[in-house]
Amino acid sequence: MTRLIILSCIFVGTIVSTQAQKIESLFDGKSLNGWSGNEAVWRVEGGAITASIDAGKKLSQNEFIFWKEEMHDFDLTLQYRITGGPTANSGIQFRSQRNSNGHAAGYQADIDAGKTWLGRIYDEHGRALILERGTLTKISPQGKRHAIPFADPNSLEKHAKKDDWNTYRIFCRGNRTEIYINGVHFSTLEDYETGKLDLKGLLAFQIHSGVGPAKVQFKNILLRKLPVSDPDKTSPERNIGIVPKDAPNIGFEKGNLSGWKSAGDAWKGQPVKGDTVAARGRGSSQHQGGFWLGGYEPSKTDAATGVLTSAPFTVTHPWASFLVGGGDHFGLHVDLLVDGSSKSVFSVRGQNSENMRRVSVDLSKYIGKKMVIRITDEVTGGWGHINYDDFRFHHHPPVTRDARLTGSPLLWHLQKNPNQKDPLATVRGMDVPVGFEVTTVASEPDIRQPISFNFDAKGRIWVAEALAYPRRQAEGKGQDRIIILEDKDGNGSFETKKVFAENLNLVSGFAIGYGGVFVGAAPELYFIPDKNGDDKPDGPKQVLLDGWDLADTHETPNSFIWGNDGWLYGCHGVFNKSWVGKPGTPKEKRTYIEAGVWRFHPVSHAFEIYAHGGSNQWGLSYNATGDMFMTHCRSAWGLGPVTQLFRDGHYWSQANRNHQPFIAAPPSGYTRSSISETNFMTSIAAYGHGEGGAGIGGSKTIFGGHSHVGTMVYLGDNWPEEYRGNLFTLNLHGSQMNRETLVKKDSAYLSYSHGKDQLYSSDPEYLGVHLKYGPDGAVYISDWADKQQCHRNDPKIWNRTNGRIYRMAWKESFKPAKVDLTSTSSADLIQYLSHTNEWYSHMVQHILRQRRVAGEDLTTLSAQLRKLVINPSSQHRLRSLVALQAVDGITDETYQKLLNDQDEHIAKLALIYLTERPSEETKSFGAQLLQLAKTTPSATLRLHLAGACQSRIAEPYARQIIETLAMKSEDADDRFIPKMIWYSYSRYVAENREAAAQLAMQTPQPSLRRSIFWKLAQLDLNQAMGFAMQDSNNNLGDALGVFSQSLIQQKKVTAPANWKPLVAKASLLTSPIIQKYIAELNTKFGLKEIDLAAIRKQHLKARQQVFMVCSACHAPGKDQPGPSLEEIARVYNNKADIIKWIKTPGKKREKYPAMPGFPHMEQKDLDLVAEYLLELKKSQK
Incomplete structure (x- = not known):
């Protein structure tokens, strides 16, 4: 099933159908036929293309091995292994050029052990790092970069198998490149930068220079060539206007105001470099080139005023355009003035938007005359600034696209709807991808x-x-x-x-x-x-x-x-x-x-x-x-x-209200990030x-x-x-x-x-x-x-x-559909389940349900569908399963098979259908569902099992399933499973608090742990604190956080009896978040600030005093009835194991037969002794 899940990840998304293209192997596993590089560096070893740097040796320059053929659009999949430690570094060059010195210039999809570089793209043309992993990055023709994050880059490291074989996939079509590691999407690049982007080139592997050890290997190199796309169809608008010859700095590309006359203080710090508007999250300047005039940007205020006037230049073309933005006040405007006149021939204001838009003007009357641009800012209030950039001449009326089309990188590729004969102007004015109508x-x-x-x-x-x-x-x-x-x-x-x-x-x-x-x-x-x-x-x-x-x-x-x-x-x-x-x-x-x-x-x-x-x-x-x-x-x-x-899911509420009692939602006035647990x-x-x-x-x-x-x-x-x-x-x-x-x-x-x-x-x-x-x-x-x-x-x-x-x-393939499924027999309807267009399968399932309700005998059809569903090699099994449920044809025997199906989606849907029935009717499936909870590799199936236990699975199985799922460490960071487990488990907490506390202390899922302690605190805060004292120090922050959260709406509370000893336990930890929670709770309890350093000193003294009882057996450096403290500290790594050994020394008695056990020592003394030994262990390091 794992393989099925991975493949579903790989082929979701933007990948075009490539079934018609042949897959070509670029490496025979034995020789370097078709590859060329430094033979002293590259070799075949263990069935893989290999390069390495021995330990202590140094590789003075990057080395590359090139494939013989040029590549355009392609889908490349290979396996790689990199070893040698954190400094080992490699890359896959694609659409690259081979320099005379054997180096590659172009895109490099990076490789390391996973911590830093894996999944990034580095440009060896000189742009350096152009794509961060976890982002979709689009680069405009002018070189502006827009990064849209979709994953935390640090979270992607876990998907790399260190010192082992990994799968690297590069999908490259037109301006777009997507990178996948082991089936996980790492990054996407769309590059339109003029003079920098590459649409074809060579494939090469790199080993990075540096000191060894380092080793990189490549095998199973499979290439699928794709039809070459037309780059012009996917490129954003390029500015084809002409900069006035006698006004070279009319767009500020010199980085200064040379050629302009400045009055007032509005232009201090101008021009602005880069998109500072986007950097502060207020839109996008949409400027051209490197510099522009942004009235608000240098000082971040609208208080200044002034006038900026260009030097005169000659009107050489009948049309012109430029960018303007900022406020729409009458005291803010860009004017064009001709032949020294103070009266403008064209004037324009902003639209209360930082996003500049291009405006055009007919200058045909003024060809050959001198013109100046005057930019005026007389406003000091809100939106009291003007933005300007990029004056251009044009031979013909410029097609000025809507500012949204050039401003949003998501819209760059759109073109005017080709249906220009539509009766509606709205439709004629729409912008769509090329090929659509x-x-x-x-x-x-x-x-x-x-x-x-x-x-x-x-x-x-x-x-x-x-x-x-x-x-x-x-x-x-x-x-x-x-x-x-x-x-x-x-x-x-x-x-x-x-x-x-x-x-x-x-x-x-x-x-x-x-x-x-x-x-x-x-x-x-x-x-x-x-x-x-x-x-x-x-x-x-x-x-x-x-x-x-x-x-x-x-x-x-x-x-x-x-x-x-x-x-x-x-x-x-x-x-x-x-x-x-x-x-x-x-x-x-x-x-x-x-x-x-x-x-x-x-x-x-x-x-x-x-x-x-x-x-x-x-x-x-x-x-x-x-x-x-x-x-x-x-x-x-x-x-x-x-x-x-998800069925029975509990989600956020925009109004942040009407949550069930088991939902820990922030109260009014608090944000989601300001509290420890939000389990919606x-x-x-x-x-x-x-x-x-x-x-x-x-x-x-x-x-x-x-x-x-x-x-x-x-x-x-x-x-x-x-x-x-x-x-x-x-x-x-x-x-x-x-x-x-x-x-x-x-x-x-x-x-x-x-x-x-x-x-x-x-x-x-x-x-x-x-x-x-x-x-x-x-x-x-x-x-x-x-x-x-x-x-x-x-x-x-x-x-x-x-x-x-x-x-x-x-447009190319559209054909109107003439259809009437109402006149089709039920036996013939099922042929539509395999139709590429799922409109038909949805409609067929709907029709079959209605016919069954109307009394039609669908027994034969049911048997036919059942065969399709059970057969793992038949196509469209999930559609057939929905149709089988529609005709009420899923038998208990069928459910038993489908719940264990290798396709997680078949098993998931079977589980959902089964648990739609009353829970007592399906109690006979309890043991199978419990086994499924123990063994299924599918996180999706575990999620739906957890959800069904809220009310749709009978006892005792519901609780057993939940307690099983609660111990799954692989779901510790899952976005939904721990929450769904909590929704099902919450009803048990009040009836057995001790069992709930034990589950909280044992589960590897932090969200579930916090939810349980939050509920325990609501029931009895003192008791909950007592439970927390039994938990490991690693979990203490979770408990303290939800204790503080449970009191968030109360102004003042009397400190529970267990608060002081809990603080003493917490004082041993230096975590800032724990200290924050202690301070919050002390404030809530009306207590003075606690001297944590003094408490730690007291605690150490208490440990030493309690340990005196042990000194007779374990005095350091002497022959005694028991092992020395140093020996104990070397063997045991955690508190629980030390306490167990103190109570029942076990095998240690073989070497030290006179050493007694201490099965009746009080828990607090056991804690102190164990903590003392662990401190001793730290001092030995």
């Missing part, structure tokens, strides 16, 4: 205010129109509708429209199925029946649930999808306090929900919260392995924009996408902002293979479609920017809400079309006249 599918007046849309089994698009948003209308006065759009002629136009239902009220989500439509319209979730499928309601709505709050109407039930288990799933926002239940249910029997993801069973009408917490989430989607994801607003508590959802789950995002509200500077700079709507893991068949499995979400404030890479990390996924977003619209009314791939494999996007981006409750400000749905397709 956006087309209007529907727009006003056919649709308005599309808040949700879905495809049915006939490939039609159903649209919910929220015409009265944001307020619910009076009863009977609803204005919302559900309409149906159909492409009857099969040309992709969706020209036919009909109204299915109208007079709806505050509709926010819907789903089609089971002979009708399920509609979310707070305060109700209801069903509109259409059993005969004639697209006309059979009667009035049937209210299934009510109690949905509508205080915040942009957080009402939304994003409906049918789950892989047949339930209807939806999102609920954080600021609505809903009491949900069937009509007439008393409040005390209803389910309370704030932020969360809920589910509703379409047949039993059961309702439950699937996952607790979140923000105002809007969007749900599955990946190919059945994992669910949602997007939402970035929250300080939840970190970034993408969350992976957070997002899987590597970083946030903005600082907060849309108006905050810097929030739009890279990703577009903090707000995300719509979630889609692309699994269609129209877009190229490299997009498959990526997650896409609509960034509301940035008007762009973010593209996120999902990579397996520990028990779940890590989400981080791919580095190339998918779409940008400069139309201020563009407001994408949902996105889905359809039966044709293209992606459909709904556009609310309004300038109002944030939820505002004033109904008068909203534009209710428009709304659109667009289709984004890969």
Whole structure:
């Protein structure tokens, strides 16, 4: 199974389909055929290309061995081994040039033992280190670097196997290079720097100069050549204008103000070097070259004023452009003046943004005349500064791209939508990757205010129109509708429209199925029946649930999808306090929900919260392995924009409230980092996408902002293979479609920017809400079309006249799909389970469920599916398993096999399905599940086992499984497993505190340890401190931290009896964090500052006094009944082993038969003796 997990990591992400390209071996394992280098250095040894430096010897220069052929785009995988200690260093040169001295110039993917260099890229052209591991780094044509982190560089060291064989993979296509070590993504580089980037070159291995010992070896060198990409299609805009010949410093590239006349003090310290705006986290200057004029930057104040005027220069071209930014006050402006006139022919201000934008001006009237540039700053208040850079002449009107396209490295590659005949200017103005095309599918007046849309089994698009948003209308006065759009002629136009239902009220989500439509319209979730499928309601709505709050109407039930288990799933926002239940249910029997993801069973009408917490989430989607994801607003508590959802998970809350009693959340006024333990789950995002509200500077700079709507893991068949499995979400404030890479990390996924977003619209009314791939494999996007981006409750400000749905397709292969799965027999439906486009498999599973409920006999189909699922060599087993569950065909015998399946995703889904049944029904599986907890190598399976133990696995197995999982050291740093274990174990703490304390002291998982001690402190702080005194010193900081946290909301507390001895124990430790917790608790207890040095001295004296009882047997340097102190100290390394030996000397009696044991010595005396011996051990070193 480990191999399967690793491969899933390697091939997730941006890798294009390379099945058609041949894999070539570059090394025969015996000779250096095809390779050339210094034969005195390079050789074949043990079936590997080898170079080494003997111990004590010195290699005076780097040595390289080159492969004979030039490489363009490629996928290279090899094994390497490096030995010799921390200074041993090597690298893999690629797209490099061979110098006359035998050295390589170009990119070097670095190799060392893992601590410092492994996974970085060093440029031997002179740029030095250009890529840090754990980052996606993009380098602009001008050489500006934008590093987007996705992992802590230090955390990657553990993935390298020291002094052993490792797998190095370099995927290089166009301007993009990705590096993987042992299947783990280490780094990504996108290099566009003019004159520096390399798109082709040689492959070489290096051994670095230095003193030995050092040895590096390479074997199993496999190359897959990829089709050569066109670099011009992926390069950001280059400035092709002309610098005035008689004004060489017009862009400050001399690094000074020569050629300019300065008045006032606003220009002290100018020009600015580099992107200081980005460095302080307020956006990006977007300057060109090395220097620019930044009014705020040198002094970090707007207090200064002044005028800066260039020397006159000649207008030589009819057009010009330059960059301008800063404030929009009338006293801030850049002016062009001609022939000594004081009246400007062109004047422009900033836009209250540090991000400079390019403006253009027609100078055709002034060719041959002299011109000056005058920059004026007369403002001292907020945004009282002006930014300027890069004046250029042009032969033709310059195409000035939107500042976002040139400012955000995620948008550099986008080009204007090729569909320039679309009727909508919004669509014509969109920017998309080369090869894509956006087309209007529907727009006003056919649709308005599309808040949700879905495809049915006939490939039609159903649209919910929220015409009265944001307020619910009076009863009977609803204005919302559900309409149906159909492409009857099969040309992709969706020209036919009909109204299915109208007079709806505050509709926010819907789903089609089971002979009708399920509609979310707070305060109700209801069903509109259409059993005969004639697209006309059979009667009035049937209210299934009510109690949905509508205080915040942009957080009402939304994003409906049918789950892989047949339930209807939806999102609920954080600021609505809903009491949900069937009509007439008393409040005390209803389910309370704030932020969360809920589910509703379409047949039993059961309702439950699937996952607790979140923000105002809007969007749900599955990946190919059945994992669910949602997007939402970035929250300080939840970190970034993408969350992976686990059943019965407990997540952060944007409001930081409504947590279960076992969740240790910071109280109001505290941050997550200011306390010891926050055991709620957070997002899987590597970083946030903005600082907060849309108006905050810097929030739009890279990703577009903090707000995300719509979630889609692309699994269609129209877009190229490299997009498959990526997650896409609509960034509301940035008007762009973010593209996120999902990579397996520990028990779940890590989400981080791919580095190339998918779409940008400069139309201020563009407001994408949902996105889905359809039966044709293209992606459909709904556009609310309004300038109002944030939820505002004033109904008068909203534009209710428009709304659109667009289709984004890969133009070359797009074909409209004519489909009607409703007329396909169940036996024929299963052929669609192998369709590349997973829209079909999802729809097939949904149809089969409905047919089973309707009474169709699916026994034969069930047996057929069961064979597909059980056979490990059959394709699309997970899809078949979902379909088998849909027809209720999973037998107990099947479960027994699948739980032990080598595919962790099959085993995971089988576990989830099994534990959907009442726990007593599945008690016979208890022993198997317990064995699985003991032996499975899959962290994902352990996570779901832990979650199921909350209420879905019967006793005594639930507790046994949890206690087993709690001892897994491999999960100590897992982001989710220790928390999920705690959710299940928390209910046991009160009933047996001693057992809980023992588990806390024994578990290798710090988060679980802290959670247990936190709960023990809440139950009885004095008792908890007593337990902590029994724990090892290594764990003491965890306990003290949560003790302080447990009292955080209390002003003053009497110190428990065990506090003083606990401080005495802690005083032996010098950790700053422990001293911090002691100080916090002393303050809480109203105690004076404790002299820890005096306590340590007292403690040492106590140790020596207690040890007097032992001196008769163990006096140093004498023949005594027992071993000398020095001998004891040499043998034993920890306190527990020493105490055990004191009580029962064991084998030591063979050599010292007269030495007694001390089984009845008090614990405190045993502690003191053991600590004394360990101190003695330290003194021997």
